Amino acid sequence: MSKTFNTGTRGGNLHKDGIYQAEIQEAEVTVSQKSGNDMIKVQLAIFKDGQQRGNIVIDFLTMTDTAEWRWHQLMDALDAPSNVDIDPEVWLPGKTVWVNLETQEYNDEDQNKVKSYMNEAKAMKKMAKENGGVLPDVIPNDSGNKAKSRNRANSNAPELSSEERMPL
Numbered sequence: 398m399s400k401t402f403n404t405g406t407r408g409g410n411l412h413k414d415g416i417y418q419a420e421i422q423e424a425e426v427t428v429s430q431k432s433g434n435d436m437i438k439v440q441l442a443i444f445k446d447g448q449q450r451g452n453i454v455i456d457f458l459t460m461t462d463t464a465e466w467r468w469h470q471l472m473d474a475l476d477a478p479s480n481v482d483i484d485p486e487v488w489l490p491g492k493t494v495w496v497n498l499e500t501q502e503y504n505d506e507d508q509n510k511v512k513s514y515m516n517e518a519k520a521m522k523k524m525a526k527e528n529g530g531v532l533p534d535v536i537p538n539d540s541g542n543k544a545k546s547r548n549r550a551n552s553n554a555p556e557l558s559s560e561e562r563m564p565l
Contacts, residue, residue, distance in 0.1 A: 412451050412498050412509050416520050418444045419496045422453065424489035435460040437468070437485050441496060441511070454498065456511040467514075474514040495520035 419441040429436050437458040442449045458468045474494045477483070494514055501510040515523070525531060 410451055411500055411507060412443055412445075412454070414499045416495060416497050416515075416524050418517075418520075419454070419494055420444070420449075421489045421492045421494065424485040426485055429457075429459065432459075437489075439471075439489065441494075443496075443498070452509070454496070454509045454511065471514045474516045474519075476516065497523070 421439055422442050423438075423440040425438045427436055427438050428434070437460065439456045439458065441454045441456065443451055443454060445451070458464075458471065460468060471494065475492050495517055496514055497512040497520075498509045499512045500507050502508075
């Protein structure tokens with residue numbers, strides 16, 4: 398039996414810039430055609446109102462000294478163990494992470510790009526900050542089930558030191 402993948406909603410609709418919950422659908426270790434560097438291609442299903450919506454977002458994590466911080470940012474967001482070798486193609490699919498998406502032009506077309514990866518506590522804190530210190534009752538990336546505890550979760554979110562913050 399062959400393996401199947403959900404193609405997501407079609408039609409070229411972009412996600413609005415902002416923070417979303419995402420599930421890693423697939424991860425593929427590959428090589429950049431331009432530079433020849435190792436990279437990991439990650440396919441992310443974006444969730445709105447508790448359901449997968451819109452296009453799949455594809456992100457490329459280049460494994461070079463200058464760009465490896467993005468890989469570390471994803472590992473921090475997933476609370477991955479430190480200093481352990483993993484196979485991204487096996488370990489990443491099915492994991493849930495929060496992403497800050499932005500729209501970027503590429504080859505004369507707008508597309509979504511992952512600006513940063515974060516864990517739920519950091520995502521809630523960032524959304525509250527952008528909303529004047531309060532999280533909305535229903536945010537676009539959940540079903541509203543967490544609305545009652547959202548302000549409590551925000552007040553309990555850990556403050557990150559400058560060493561813990563990943564550069565954007």
